Amino acid sequence: MIYRSLFPRDIFAEFDRLQRDLQQAFDTSPSIRGFGRGGYPALNVGGTAQSVEIYAFAPGLDPAKIDVNIDRGVLTIEGERASALPAAEAKAAVHINERFAGRFRRVVSLPDDVDPNAVGAEYRDGVLHLSIRRRESAAPRRIQVQ
Amino acid sequence: MTNDVSKTEESRRDAVLPPVDVIEDSTGITLYADLPGVSKEALNLRVEADTLTIEGEVGLATPEGLQASHAEVSVPRYRRVFSLSKELDPEKIAAELTHGVLKLRIPKAEHAQPRKVQIRVS
Numbered sequence: 633m634i635y636r637s638l639f640p641r642d643i644f645a646e647f648d649r650l651q652r653d654l655q656q657a658f659d660t661s662p663s664i665r666g667f668g669r670g671g672y673p674a675l676n677v678g679g680t681a682q683s684v685e686i687y688a689f690a691p692g693l694d695p696a697k698i699d700v701n702i703d704r705g706v707l708t709i710e711g712e713r714a715s716a717l718p719a720a721e722a723k724a725a726v727h728i729n730e731r732f733a734g735r736f737r738r739v740v741s742l743p744d745d746v747d748p749n750a751v752g753a754e755y756r757d758g759v760l761h762l763s764i765r766r767r768e769s770a771a772p773r774r775i776q777v778q
Numbered sequence: 779m780t781n782d783v784s785k786t787e788e789s790r791r792d793a794v795l796p797p798v799d800v801i802e803d804s805t806g807i808t809l810y811a812d813l814p815g816v817s818k819e820a821l822n823l824r825v826e827a828d829t830l831t832i833e834g835e836v837g838l839a840t841p842e843g844l845q846a847s848h849a850e851v852s853v854p855r856y857r858r859v860f861s862l863s864k865e866l867d868p869e870k871i872a873a874e875l876t877h878g879v880l881k882l883r884i885p886k887a888e889h890a891q892p893r894k895v896q897i898r899v900s
Contacts, residue, residue: 730797
């Protein structure tokens with residue numbers, strides 16, 4: 633259950649969520665502006681006894697250009713999304729522009745018992761699914777004091 | 779009548795507004811909508827009178843016994859409704875779904891297409 637205590641400590645994620653919830657609570661009419669630009673990609677995180685599962689809602693990417701790194705228990709998802717908007721000289725009018733464009737980076741700190749060498753990554757329908765296995769030898773260890 | 783009831787029930791279900799880009803050029807409108815997690819089969823596009831409805835269900839392959847610890851996408855459904863204007867031709871909408879991005883091309887009707895006017899000098 634280590635991973636459960638991870639996220640309440642992530643103050644920015646908490647703020648993000650609070651902001652989103654407030655927006656959703658007050659936004660009763662279907663606004664033409666949409667809502668929630670609190671982070672691209674949006675992340676859902678969960679786990680089973682054997683693995684940690686991360687879902688990044690990152691539509692419109694080239695899977696070969698998504699950068700996923702694990703360094704000392706910190707997972708980073710990085711990349712860039714091209715804009716769909718026409719060039720400035722094109723004869724076109726942009727009526728709504730809500731979709732994210734540009735570089736993005738999201739960081740998740742992983743629980744201690746995951747194995748960074750056993751990561752499955754799959755990109756399907758615009759969702760990046762990372763499955764990181766937990767180590768089997770996650771038993772507590774006694775450290776000798778000299 | 780029963781149809782109407784089920785329809786209102788359906789529209790009452792919670793759904794997230796997907797972010798969109800809408801671009802208009804001389805021959806029509808291009809709409810992009812972010813629908814991550816929606817497969818082709820789970821996408822529902824409807825045009826009724828002059829109303830365009832985009833609806834999609836999020837389908838994720840989750841392992842057994844998954845417990846969520848943090849969720850930014852908590853409603854597994856997208857819905858967004860647009861009114862189309864008269865000069866658009868709803869019969870000729872082309873849709874394409876790639877990596878969770880829906881691209882709709884709605885051309886303008888024949889009579890609304892741009893036309894170069896020849897000026898004759900006599």
